[in-house]
Amino acid sequence: MNNSIFKKFGLFLFVLVLSVVMVACGDDTEDTSSDANNTSDTATDNGSADTNTEDSSKLSGEITVWAHPYTDGSTGEGDMWKDFTANFEAETSVKVNFEQIPWANRDQKILTALAAGQGPDVFYVIPDQMPQYAEQQLILDISPYVSSEELSGFVPTAIEATSWKGKQYGMPILQTAESLVYNKNILTELGVDENSLPTTWDEFKALAEKAKAAGYYAFSYAGGGSLNNTLYPFLWQAGGNVIDADNNILINTPESVKAFELINEMYKKGWIPQDSITALDHDSLYFGGKLLAVNGSGISVNRLLAEKPFDFVIAPPLKDAEQLTYGTVGMFVGSAISKNPEAAAEFMKYVTNAENQRTFNNITQYIPTRDEAKDIFDSQQYMAQLAGYTQFAKPGIIHPEGRNVMPLIQAEIQAMLEGKQTPQEAADKSAAAIDGLINK
Known part of the structure; x- marks a missing residue:
């Protein structure tokens, strides 16, 4: 066997074991409201990222994006994703295959797809999933594709929740604070x-x-x-x-x-x-x-x-x-087996920019992870108050065994x-x- 076969076989074994563990632990539904997060020891190692961020005009090919339903469907969520993907395609010439998957059994669905060398280029996770995926090299280290300047606009606690051992793995799109x-x-x-x-x-x-x-x-x-x-x-x-x-x-x-x-x-x-x-x-x-x-x-x-x-x-x-x-943090991550990692990282940055966070979080009523986008709650007294508390909100235990x-x-x-x-x-x-x- 060559090295690539060994790696695929090892990944497959990991998936089988992790899937059994996750089934045994139960299948948490996403709870970014209570479970829909202080000065952060932000762990990002961007290296030469400032000079290596991708020029979106040079991107091509296609990517597959998996996301979940964040509302009951009556607030325009479907049209939002159509607009996001159409606008990204127009800006980058990258075709986006968008699929909305249910919360139930999401871990097993993602892991099984990745083991088969298929699945999404971009998908949604929460902080107690991210370190597990990072440790097993299932998700993309996006540090080479995102600059420190691009990360500077995010709430520090959101960046803390999307990084692991000095590497940036996710781009945060939503946050809660209790x-x-x-x-x-x-x-x-x-x-x-x-x-x-x-x-x-x-x-x-x-x-x-x-x-x-x-x-x-x-x-x-x-x-x-x-x-x-x-x-x-x-x-x-x-x-x-x-x-x-x-x-x-x-x-x-x-x-x-x-x-x-x-x-x-x-x-x-x-x-x-x-x-x-x-x-x-x-x-x-x-x-x-x-x-x-x-x-x-x-x-x-x-x-x-x-x-x-x-x-x-x-x-x-x-x-x-x-x-x-x-307070939890919701993030988009990239698959480590993506054939188009540059486009995957660019989509993650695109969907979490300030303008799109305003749209996403206004529809879903979660809190933006960029301070400048929190103006969507200027006329909502209580949401504005909670948005101000994200500086104190920790996203749980960030560790592969967190769950x-x-x-x-x-x-x-x-x-x-x-x-x-x-x-x-x-x-x-x-x-x-x-x-x-x-x-x-």
């Missing part, structure tokens, strides 16, 4: 000024105690859901983390343990509901007026505006050691809340489980 959305009616009952809401953990604890005394839960903690919306924001705010790119396990550091302690305290004192150990959501409690606050995003706000169950107010993300929150560590940590938190172990023990057992996973 922050505390308070029931204004409860605030009034508690005598709390909406302009003086908590900014720190200690201030929030004091308000949580008042809410509990008045018969309300203070906060939603859906322990059966994603850690992006439960543990991780507190972990980051305390100055902790789970694991870094060099496989240093950080989840049981003193900083990280503080987050475990906070969650345990909230549960023991009844600030969060009793079903928080395994609950998937607390929407009925919140929209029923029983919860003081939730971590909400753009979708939460739009639902509140549509249903009008109560008046609400959004507060900035909380701070302990740092002021941080969760797989979640159930390991979640099991230990659930045992902690059941009273079977202390916060320190839960953190230590989480660290041991993560070590077993990455060093197996």
Whole structure:
């Protein structure tokens, strides 16, 4: 066998293994609203990219682009993609074969296509997928095709989410940011000024105690859901983390343990509901007026505006050691087996430019990853407010095992809340489980 056959065979084996793992872990649907993200340690190594970016007038051939439905289809999304592809074709002479694929089983569909040497030249991923693909050389390092100047217009946290180990792999098109959305009616009952809401953990604890005394839960903690919306924001705010790119396990550091302690305290004192150990959501409690606050995003706000169950107010993300929150980033990446990588990279840059981000995010109601495009929300008070919080929004755990560590940590938190172990023990057992996973 020659080297190319060996490489294809190795890729095929990887696909089979990864597909089995992903099926076992479940098939997350895209959740760029809650799951639809601070100064970033932006990891981009552009080398000579400033002089090697592709002249779009010299491009030719064709590319295939896969994207997902980002709306219910009633907002002009289909026409948007027709315009994007037609305009790109006119500007570059590159034919674009666009296909919209469903969220369900998207990993398996992409991996199977790539293994067969087919599939898209450009496709959509989120941050917990990107490092896995990058480590296995399934996606294109676009550093040679994009300059530092071209990246400078993006929100730093969005670039952090699209790069891995010094290389740029994605061009971000959408972002979300979660922050505390308070029931204004409860605030009034508690005598709390909406302009003086908590900014720190200690201030929030004091308000949580008042809410509990008045018969309300203070906060939603859906322990059966994603850690992006439960543990991780507190972990980051305390100055902790789970694991870094060099496989240093950080989840049981003193900083990280503080987050475990906070969650345990909230549960023991009844600030969060009793079903928080395994609950998937607390929407009925919140929209029923029983919860003081939730971590909400753009979708939460739009639902509140549509249903009008109560008046609400959004507060900035909380701070302990740092002021941080969760927010996902959606990006387009290029296939490593693309026969037209220059055109693929150019399309990624084209679709994420400021003008097209205005169009895309106005239709989908996500937040642009370019500051200059956020003017689409100038007349939308709440979306404009959330857009301002993307500077604090981290996109989850950027690591090849980012998805797989979640159930390991979640099991230990659930045992902690059941009273079977202390916060320190839960953190230590989480660290041991993560070590077993990455060093197996």
